[in-house]
Amino acid sequence: MKICIFGAGAIGGYMGAKLAAVGADVSLVARGPHLAALQSKGLTLIEEGKATTLKVRATDDARTLGPQDYVILTLKAHSVPAVVGQITPLLGDDSTLVSGVNGVPWWYFHRLGGPLEGTRLQSVDPGNAQWDGFGPDRVLGCVVYPAAEVSEPGTITHVEGNRFSLGEPSGEKSARALRLSEALTAAGLKAPVRPRLRDEIWVKLWGNLSFNPISALTHATLDVLCTDPGTRSVARAMMVEAQVVAEKLGVTFPIDVDRRIDGGAAVGAHRTSMLQDLLAARPMEIEALVGSVAELGRLTDTPTPTIDTVLALIRLRAKVAAQS
Known part of the structure; x- marks a missing residue:
């Protein structure tokens, strides 16, 4: 082989x-x-x-x-x-x-x-x-x-x-x-x-689509962004929107949103891959992690207002970073 x-x-x-x-x-x-x-x-x-x-x-x-x-x-x-x-x-x-x-x-x-x-x-x-x-x-x-x-x-x-x-x-x-x-x-x-590999794809994506862009925008590590009331609420809203999209596509989530966020907090003072890429002046995986979910929202007629807002912000952050 x-x-x-x-x-x-x-x-x-x-x-x-x-x-x-x-x-x-x-x-x-x-x-x-x-x-x-x-x-x-x-x-x-x-x-x-x-x-x-x-x-x-x-x-x-x-x-x-x-x-x-x-x-x-x-x-x-x-x-x-x-x-x-x-x-x-x-x-x-x-x-x-x-x-x-x-x-x-x-x-x-x-x-x-x-x-x-x-x-x-x-x-x-x-x-x-x-x-x-x-x-x-x-x-x-x-x-x-x-x-x-x-x-x-x-x-x-x-x-x-x-x-x-x-x-x-x-x-x-x-x-x-x-x-x-x-x-x-x-x-x-x-x-x-x-x-049902797509179920696993979504459980992993659930955290990546929210934690990654929020960390790149704030430079906060996982333990901080998952416990700060403001950023936790933004991450939670993104995950709830994504769950609605995924369930319309037949996905089953084995855990709830808050347990998933608590799992992120338990990782500790970890810089997400998107934050690491930003700090190293590398392109970030914005479209695969966030843009794709927004596209799936449109395909399933599911509103994703929080995802769309964070997506606009992280796209501009990447554009500014590329120009500096």
Whole structure:
């Protein structure tokens, strides 16, 4: 089984290291100083205080790798449409594209059924670049739970978590999903195959769509924004609006809004990924995490006034940041 991880930063590097450690045929697509370190020194994983360095196949040119059985995307959502042409050389007739990307996925309405079946989301796939370039039939969904960071080029520090939930858009337990689950499990990861992966997508998105932009606008850490009465009420309003949208699409939430916010507070003084990106002058995942929910609100005739307000503010914050 040939596996390529495209976008082997913190999360992709963590998965790649775990697979490489058990002898899997895995290759990494990366760039910049991180790639140079992978090629010259190997991939170092720091986990539970122990550092392990592994020799890995790493490149910035996917064409040199040839078709893969699985291509696992671990890029930021806004980065994917522009690199579709770089990814397609990895895809043979039977290749599976594993979408380990945050937010509402571009394939959301593939094999969902109902009146919105086949709807394409412009907020996450402008110009249908992924839908037309990859084709939704080859997609296997993935919800990413681990936290990791690139502590220096070529070195991944694992923070917590080891679960990568997998799921077919149709909900079936397919052979390809089970085969990948077995490979990830053999590498010491948790990889359950879920019949209702969209439910998990929304539970994770529930926090991301609210906590992330609020933190970027206020620079507050999770413990502060989840307990301050003002920002907690804004986050709660956004989550309630999103829940109405999701439930119209058939999603079931296993916990209530306040428990989800309390869970965010329990994480502690953590800077969300959007705040980290803003402070590092990197593009933020605004459309996949917030714009997509606003688009789904329009598609389901659901008012999302708080989401729309915060979306306008964070879009302008990104625009100002890009000009400074």
